[in-house]
Amino acid sequence: MRTAEIKRRFLAHFAANGHTVVPSAALPAIDDPNLLFINAGMVQFVPYFLGQRTPPYPRAVSVQKCIRTPDIDEVGKTSRHGTFFQMNGNFSFGDYFKEGAIPLAWELSTKPVSGGGFGLDGDRIWATVYLDDDEAIEIWHKTVGLPMERIVRRGKRDNYWSMGIPGPAGPCSELYYDRGPDYGPGGGPDVDEDRFLEFWNLVFMQYEIADVKSKEDFRVVRELPKKNIDTGMGLERIASILQGVDNLYEIDEVRPILALAAELTGREYGARSGHVAGESHPDDVRLRVIADHVRTALVLIGDGVTPSNEGRGYVLRRIMRRAVRSIRLLGWQEPALPLLLPVARDCMSPSYPELATDFDRISQYAYAEEDAFLSTLRAGTTILDTAISTARQQGSPTLSGDQAFALHDTYGFPIDLTLEIAAEQGLTVDSEGFRALMADQRARAKADARARKTGHADLSAYRVIVDRHGPTRWLAYDTLTTDSAVLALQDAAGVSVSVAEAGDIVTVFLDSTPFYAESGGQHADAGTLSGDSVEAEVLDVQRPVKGLVAHQVRIVAGALVISDRVRAGVDPQWRLGARQAHTGTHLVHAALRQVLGPTALQSGSFNRPGYLRLDFAWPTSLSATLRGDIEQITNSKIRDDLPVTAAYMPLAAARERGALALFGETYDEVVRVVQIDGPWSRELCGGTHVEHTAQVGPLAVTAQASVGAGVRRIEAVTGLEAFTYLARERDLVTQLAEQLRAPREELPGRVEALIGRAKSAERRAERLQRQLLHVQARQAAAGAVTVGPYAYASASAGPEVNPRQLAEFIRDALPFQPGIAAVAARTTRATQLVVAANPAAVAEGADAARLVNDVLGSHEGGNPALAQGGRPGAEPGNLLAALGVLLARTC
Template structure:
């Protein structure tokens, strides 16, 4: 049974049992404490916690997940994967244990020809929380399981909580017995790989507090509405139903493994280490494909770093399998074909996905080349010193700074007959992990407690009226000060105000929050920010500028009309620029982020190289032509599937509900899903002027533009500048570039001539400087200030000439000069001086200290500098003093 068919049967079964089928949320979660959707429950947390009223009483889904905390186990066990799919059925205060157990058992054991999964009941075991007699009895009654196949286990395995105050409850897990050839008898309690957990039923029935650890807390009492949260691992069901030994050999993963075998020329199943590498490649290619499809791009931090790490582990594994040439074009194409039936987007967006994958592989192969050169130096130095071990710190530097995998370092060192101090490397890695965990804990502690909004959200969604109105009368539903609910807020206080209706736009979709005020009887509030702390609720951060505001009072939200006009212009201009980019560069130039505020827009898009001046001009012209044509801007609210069928562009990673708002500019010319505010016709945008284009990552570019009156002012300023240049240079406007180029060339020639004169003047001082040599201890020393010089290279060259002219005696030369107002001292020593203890780097450091700066270098020549040019005599004296001390 194919993986996609298992998912289809699961969803069909629960749809037949009155569950709303919910599409998978993005792998990119908006939970600030998480990088990814790590479990099936993540999208439903607001409903399970009671922060947001659920839109349906029961639901089912197939949720995409990414989890990398066990990444080192991938390929080593039958079921550790970074990307996985979690089938789940959910009840929000509707059914509870009896029905949850009944649904799970019926679907699992129903014959395949009746639409079930066809498991033999004799192969299934169940665990329950040791104190959950109700679940135990229900398994006996509903499933008719014998007592010896129901095992009671403790909190560490059969009790669910987030580790934070809130909902919690016991769980019951269903296991499949692979058979005696896979391990010992005794059921799941043996913790043996023979028993594979396939489904977990969480009975969310208690409220907990005083959480001391994940398994140590106080139970406050039962929840008013008990929830069901289940998760069935799709990959685990698939490898059992397909009769293979692990998830890597299932129909959605095995094709990539087979391609890796073909490319390497090695055999799967012949060598354990190779088998692990093949599985890592298969798992990580699929995970990378799905992350790219959800809009994640490789980078050095956050989600992008995780993606980069997965992709680089693929390259490393292929290299260890003997393949050093690029392979992503072939591996990712195979994964695309395997996943397209379940996720058509991987084929529809293949051009963009493959562009990122191939670019990342090319970049890392160059990194490997650079890292290999650094490692070769380390190997040579270790051998030259008579050592046999590369320091762990150097291996860590290669890994952490250059992305050079430790396994590759170990392999290359072994080939050279050396070892790596792995213990020191592991210590440094552990310290890095602890820092990362501390940072994650800090983020979790800083996460706002959304439970304060629960009661307010339960009264319904905040109605946003700002699409049509700039002023709306409403009522104060709630006031928060320092995260606590209060009845009133007085003059001078900063507070959050929740209204039943508001005309003020909350920051989202790249558009910044509206500016404005909220007024009522006897009070006025200055709006500092507008946000959506939980879905459907709008919160206004305000300063009470006069009077006192209380819950239940009338309130009128008033939008700053001029600022809103500018924001509308910028947001519509962003859509025009996006359409112009796609017209010019093609469909693969997709949006990766944006920022719109009055008079300004910033737009990030996927593209691997800088735009030429001609391309930027073309984009700007297309966008402004759309402005000139006064295209009609219309909005429609319609089902998500219908909007997509009409070609509406969605922003990667953005969460969309069943109903979406689609913004058309000129009909299908620009058609995007967007909740922002827009102009009525494109002519209202006024003017778009591109002012910047830059890189924001290996495969992302950014364009910036001024809009409307701000664009006009910028162009007017440039016109004034051109006018001033034509007047000053007495050159017609059209001849300015040639005239400026001519003046620049003349200036460079003059500067070169002056530098040559200055260098000659310094060189002419060589005999006089040699004559000034004096004895300081065993050394002949020249310590002189040259006055001003054009470059440090000239000073260095003269110092070396003086040193060489003084012959084989122990010689130290220290020459100081002023370069553009800043002092520099160059120290040069010969071999005899160094043998006598004079090190140029030490002496330069002594000089730099006197100059108020820093310095150093090699033993034979070094340089120091600072900020106080008047201290040059003291710096030269410090060199002599250091020689005397030595």
């Protein structure tokens, strides 16, 4: 049974039993500040379980895409670890409880395939329950008919669920399937969990806990007034059982990727020779990493994540680089993703058709990231080769942990490649030092994450306001002013207060508001709150929870008290500028797609009055011609004075009409579609817009740049800001034309000619400078003195001279006998000392680095042939004299 069919049957079973089918949330956990990615099937329902939101349905079913990365380094080492997985789940919000969840799970598991079930043999299913959960045992035994000898009691570590924080918790019951004696000894899950494979976990959320110290150390406060059900069946886990394969890497959605990687590299998956007993063969580990990470990258990019150096983008980048690195270690040196990613698409698109329809965009990001990483590997290899050469010259058999960490952290060069290449050159790597530096970095990252972390409890105060007063009456589309009542106040720490006085910055909650809260890339409105006894400036507007608008304000005069009536007023010029910029963003996006093609999709945007920026998928810089075309099309649409319309419709209907959604955003079932010129621009959007495109005013593209592999950013200004920008450009051109005494149309040629003459002058100056240096070098070499076995020559130089170049010239002008040259030059920051030794002097035992360090009394680096360092305030002559004395003493 294919994985897509398992998913379909799971959803159909619970839909037939009164559950609302809820689509998978996007992988980026946008609504949960604790998570980068959705990591469990119940995450999108957490607000319902915590009582922060009222569930719109009593029972639900979903197949949720999930990512777990804490054990990413373990992927491939066992057959169980994977970064991407899918969690089948059914949920009850105070509706049915154990008496409903257990029979529903048993029915689907054992119902014949012909009847829509999974057809598992009921005689091979075991259940575990919490120690004292006699209620669950009775249901399993008396209602379902499971023999008592196949019901196992377990403790808190295995069969008690919580979020690890104070809140809802409860016992759970897990279902195990006996895969037979080929997988291990009999006796049930307590004996062997390879043979007895867990495939479903039923969580009975019935208690509130507090004083949580660990998974097993907490205090049960009370029973929940509404008991909930949260279940999770790993889709990959049940697929491996139903498809009769050993593990998740051999199911239909993964094995073809692994098989192609094995074919490309000439490796045989499942080889067992030459490895430690009980451990996977290194080839198997790498093939599993490739298969898992390529699939994970596909779905992450499909859900709007793009490679970057922080947050979710960094996780994606790391996953992709591990895949590329693994296939290179297996011997494949060419780009691999153009071959592997289409296979992953074909495996996953039966479950997620959007991965096929959106593949052009996905592949652009993926292939660009691989190309960039291959360049990183080439650059890192060059740097590593230099480090190895230096270590050999210094007689060291080891590369330092600092060097390995710098390669990894600064250049993205993988440590295992550093170890491999160093070993080939007969060197070791200070792995202990590297691991210590990595541990320090992780500790700093975790400390920073904890410092920025906010929990679900932080939202409880907002939920209280919504429950007490109802949602904010939001009128931003309808008016710029409202007569509003103050419902609640919070100080900067989020503590409720009853009054705010002049100078205070507080958060204000109103019963109605005209202010646009920041969302969808649009900056929040600015404006004022005014009343009989208060004047306040609105600084920011946010939506901390669904239905509630929070206004951060500064009290300018008077005092604001709960229950006051105030006039909430949006700055009309601010709103006009914001509307111009947001509509301009849609126009630029549509123009981009017209010029570059449908794959140039927006991946992020920001707009505020008069300014917009838009990130989009594109692998190369835009030429001046392309930028001009985009700007011209946009302004043509503005000149045509097209109507800008907004309509509400079901999400499915919007998608059918071709409305574009912003990647990474979460949408309700009913969405707002903003349209300009029919299908030319049709997007899901909750922002404020002008009524006709001519109201945008002129639009000028001001900049474009790269913001990541395969991602470009275009910036533009609109309305009065665009006019001001173009006026400045006009004034600049006029000034240049006057200074060069040339017509405007001749300016490019005139400037190009000036640049050419300037470069020619620079080259002539450089030649003269080199000639002068050669003359000075020959003069210094002619005055060389004999010190021991060396011919020693020195010179002082001014700040306009390159001391290193002069020292090399002097060294080369010395006779062929062992020779040492030294130059001291005063610069703005310090006096530089450079020592250069020719090969004969190095062979004689001269060490330029040691000489510089001894004269300056510090460690400056360098090598035996050439070294330099500096000392602030030193006299050049004194440094040269000290060097001569030192050289004579060492000889």
